[in-house]
Amino acid sequence: MSKKQKKATSGINYTPENKLPKLEKIKTQWDLKNLYYKSENDPQIEKDIVIAEKAYKAFAKKYKGKDFTSTSKRLLRALQESDTLGEMVESRKPAYYFSFRTVLDANDTVAQKRLSLIDDRLTKAGNEVLFFGLAISKIPKKLQQQYLKDESLTVYHYDLKQSFEQAKHLLTEPEEKILNLKSDVSRGMWIAGTDKILSKRNVSYKGESIPLNAAIDRINAIPSKERPKLWKLCTDQFKTMAEIAENEINAVVTNKKINDELRGYKTPYEATIKGYENNEKSVLALVDAISSKGFALSRKYYKLKAKHAGVKTIPYANRSDDVGEGVSVSYEDAVLICRDTFHGIDQKYGNIFDSMLTNGQIDVYPKPGKTGGAFCAHSTNLPTFVLLNQVDSTRSFTTLAHEMGHAIHSERSKTQPSLYEDYSTTTAETASTLFEGLAQERLINALPESQKLNMLNQRISEAIATICRQIAFFNFEKELHETIRLEGAMTWQEMGKLFVKHTKAYMGPAVEIKEDDGLSFVYVGHFRNFFYVYTYAYGELVSNVMSQKYSKDHAFVEDIDKFLTAGGSDTVENIFKSIGINTNKTDTFLESLKTLERDIKEFEKLTK
Ligand SMILES: [Zn+2]
Numbered sequence: 177m178s179k180k181q182k183k184a185t186s187g188i189n190y191t192p193e194n195k196l197p198k199l200e201k202i203k204t205q206w207d208l209k210n211l212y213y214k215s216e217n218d219p220q221i222e223k224d225i226v227i228a229e230k231a232y233k234a235f236a237k238k239y240k241g242k243d244f245t246s247t248s249k250r251l252l253r254a255l256q257e258s259d260t261l262g263e264m265v266e267s268r269k270p271a272y273y274f275s276f277r278t279v280l281d282a283n284d285t286v287a288q289k290r291l292s293l294i295d296d297r298l299t300k301a302g303n304e305v306l307f308f309g310l311a312i313s314k315i316p317k318k319l320q321q322q323y324l325k326d327e328s329l330t331v332y333h334y335d336l337k338q339s340f341e342q343a344k345h346l347l348t349e350p351e352e353k354i355l356n357l358k359s360d361v362s363r364g365m366w367i368a369g370t371d372k373i374l375s376k377r378n379v380s381y382k383g384e385s386i387p388l389n390a391a392i393d394r395i396n397a398i399p400s401k402e403r404p405k406l407w408k409l410c411t412d413q414f415k416t417m418a419e420i421a422e423n424e425i426n427a428v429v430t431n432k433k434i435n436d437e438l439r440g441y442k443t444p445y446e447a448t449i450k451g452y453e454n455n456e457k458s459v460l461a462l463v464d465a466i467s468s469k470g471f472a473l474s475r476k477y478y479k480l481k482a483k484h485a486g487v488k489t490i491p492y493a494n495r496s497d498d499v500g501e502g503v504s505v506s507y508e509d510a511v512l513i514c515r516d517t518f519h520g521i522d523q524k525y526g527n528i529f530d531s532m533l534t535n536g537q538i539d540v541y542p543k544p545g546k547t548g549g550a551f552c553a554h555s556t557n558l559p560t561f562v563l564l565n566q567v568d569s570t571r572s573f574t575t576l577a578h579e580m581g582h583a584i585h586s587e588r589s590k591t592q593p594s595l596y597e598d599y600s601t602t603t604a605e606t607a608s609t610l611f612e613g614l615a616q617e618r619l620i621n622a623l624p625e626s627q628k629l630n631m632l633n634q635r636i637s638e639a640i641a642t643i644c645r646q647i648a649f650f651n652f653e654k655e656l657h658e659t660i661r662l663e664g665a666m667t668w669q670e671m672g673k674l675f676v677k678h679t680k681a682y683m684g685p686a687v688e689i690k691e692d693d694g695l696s697f698v699y700v701g702h703f704r705n706f707f708y709v710y711t712y713a714y715g716e717l718v719s720n721v722m723s724q725k726y727s728k729d730h731a732f733v734e735d736i737d738k739f740l741t742a743g744g745s746d747t748v749e750n751i752f753k754s755i756g757i758n759t760n761k762t763d764t765f766l767e768s769l770k771t772l773e774r775d776i777k778e779f780e781k782l783t784k
Pocket of ligand 1: 578582604605
């Protein structure tokens with residue numbers, strides 16, 4: 177961050193509380209060389225692919241066309257061997273390596289080409305063993321019931337139950353193979369195309385050429401008056417690629433419609449909710465509840481905010497503006513606060529963070545060609561990676577804590593058998609927002625009184641972005657998919673209008689949303705992970721229940737760890753039930769929403 181920007185906000189000066197030992201050396205870039213491969217010429221890459229191809233072939237030779245489901249003994253042996261196949265890193269490591277290179281640099285064409293070839297080879301290898309899951313899903317009903325009670329199969333019970341339930345959505349083996357082989361060209365490459373163009377664009381701001389993705393992230397780190405100007409530069413760029421995004425979205429949404437019809441999913445969101453091991457009824461009840469009660473709160477907040485600023489309406493780009501003195505948090509300070517937070521909850525969590533910091537598993541700063549936003553990537557027996565676009569705003573701070581929440585969840589889930597290591601996106605967003613909230617609380621406590629109103633404002637603003645905005649996005653996606661299904665396609669102008677409509681629904685009349693603001697659909701990556709967004713609202717509301725329980729009694733950390741180590745070993749609803757949180761009741765979510773209501777009341781009092 178330049179000196180000029182720093183003047184708009186005042187930096188915090190954090191004194192660590194836990195007096196943790198100083199870390200040797202923090203790396204701020206992914207260490208692909210040591211953790212993955214030396215370069216694209218590393219001979220180990222080809223060796224690994226061959227090992228994976230051979231292993232799949234050998235497995236197919238052993239089981240394909242053979243009986244491995246008629247007795248529990250046979251089934252157990254086959255399942256165990258299938259686990260071993262899944263744990264093999266050679267089948268995932270090469271693709272991870274090249275895809276990490278492409279997210280770091282959209283201009284890395286060497287990596288793109290190799291990735292495409294490797295994907296093709298490994299998809300073909302994976303197709304060799306497709307018969308396995310299909311055969312399990314076809315076990316006769318009576319035998320299914322028997323296996324679900326068989327003690328020798330206990331560890332597989334949940335997995336088998338899921339397979340039996342999903343069976344009706346599976347196609348024949350040749351059909352599944354074709355869908356797998358075509359998935360990248362019918363979906364993946366469309367999405368990557370838009371992303372690639374976005375990450376290559378620049379905006380020229382104050383004589384400086386900034387990558388478009390970094391500019392979007394920087395909006396909330398510059399003075400309030402400047403924000404609409406920089407945002408306008410961004411939307412101008414979106415406009416130049418709106419037609420590309422229009423074609424991309426029509427293609428991937430229609431492709432999904434075809435898949436849904438083939439698999440017998442009735443609504444556009446059914447496959448996602450089932451895939452996330454969530455209960456559809458409780459998710460839709462959550463969406464309804466937030467669309468009414470939640471949106472009423474966000475509308476009230478923006479009204480208060482406009483009143484406090486002495487204006488009738490706030491421009492869209494100013495919706496997250498500071499109230500009072502702004503705060504900037506450098507990466508070094510963010511690391512100190514997060515270390516205190518994580519070590520303070522449980523040393524295990526702190527140690528996970530420390531080793532990621534020093535091993536080069538966090539890529540911190542924006543770079544030309546680097547993908548925007550932030551994410552955490554995890555996979556069995558491979559190092560977990562976190563990507564950030566740090567701009568020293570408090571948003572950057574909470575993003576670090578959020579992504580580290582994912583990383584800690586991933587590492588703790590590794591205590592599960594490999595088949596349950598991966599978890600639902602809904603529990604993922606609960607873990608991330610839990611750590612985010614606890615770190616934010618520590619930051620607030622470290623600030624002088626004069627900056628607390630600002631942090632309260634930030635907390636409200638972020639809660640609204642996570643709860644109300646994401647549910648508005650869910651509603652946007654729902655109408656987008658339904659309209660394309662009904663009318664065949666949508667133009668980018670129609671997509672833009674739809675975005676404006678659903679954004680207005682939660683922001684209300686106090687925020688001025690212009691037509692061009694609707695072009696946001698061009699860059700919001702989540703719209704490409706259909707209906708993923710509800711997990712944010714769900715996760716935030718549940719994690720809030722958890723942090724309240726933790727604040728009351730720190731012994732609750734045992735339950736938190738029970739949740740974090742549960743991985744994907746049960747449905748989302750059951751995992752939460754096991755630690756005393758009933759997410760089948762809408763009241764649980766509404767009760768949790770009261771924190772936001774209280775915060776807004778406090779905000780009203782402080783801004784009077
Ligand atoms: Zn997340």
